[in-house]
Amino acid sequence: MSEMRELYQEVIIDHHKRPRNFGKLEGANRHSEGYNPLCGDRVTVYLRVEGDRIQEVSFDGSGCAICVASSSVMTETLKGKTLADVEALFGKFHDLVTGPPDETAATEGLGKLAVFGGVREFPVRVKCAILPWHTLQAALRQSDEQVTTEQP
Numbered sequence: 001m002s003e004m005r006e007l008y009q010e011v012i013i014d015h016h017k018r019p020r021n022f023g024k025l026e027g028a029n030r031h032s033e034g035y036n037p038l039c040g041d042r043v044t045v046y047l048r049v050e051g052d053r054i055q056e057v058s059f060d061g062s063g064c065a066i067c068v069a070s071s072s073v074m075t076e077t078l079k080g081k082t083l084a085d086v087e088a089l090f091g092k093f094h095d096l097v098t099g100p101p102d103e104t105a106a107t108e109g110l111g112k113l114a115v116f117g118g119v120r121e122f123p124v125r126v127k128c129a130i131l132p133w134h135t136l137q138a139a140l141r142q143s144d145e146q147v148t149t150e151q152p
């Protein structure tokens with residue numbers, strides 16, 4: 001487990017310092033903005049979707065290290081994926097970060113996203129990690145409403 005924890009720290013620091021796919025996406029045909037008031041994270045996800053496939057994806061905004069790193073790894077993972085793949089990944093990622101801390105996370109098929117299994121040990125950080133995914137879902141639904149992790 002300590003190896004996983006080290007990897008978790010490494011990936012978060014790396015992607016926070018040098019976020020991948022950061023900035024507005026030229027030619028995006030969908031986007032959505034997300035907000036996590038508990039932490040102050042704001043993220044906008046931009047997508048270029050053609051047919052049932054995500055051709056390009058980027059994000060911008062400002063947030064804590066976990067939120068930025070999660071957004072960055074998410075965008076790396078999503079490029080070229082079909083909408084069905086994305087749905088499946090979201091389900092797995094959700095289970096990964098919200099699972100019981102005393103259980104080993106199921107990481108099959110998650111690739112680099114698996115390091116976020118470390119988040120389940122820090123419940124206040126779960127919303128930071130999952131915000132970009134909720135924002136992505138909203139962008140795919142083409143909703144212009146702002147997403148928040150809090151229910152009204």
Ligand code: ZN
Pocket residue numbers: 036039040041063064065066067127128
């Ligand atoms: Zn945060």
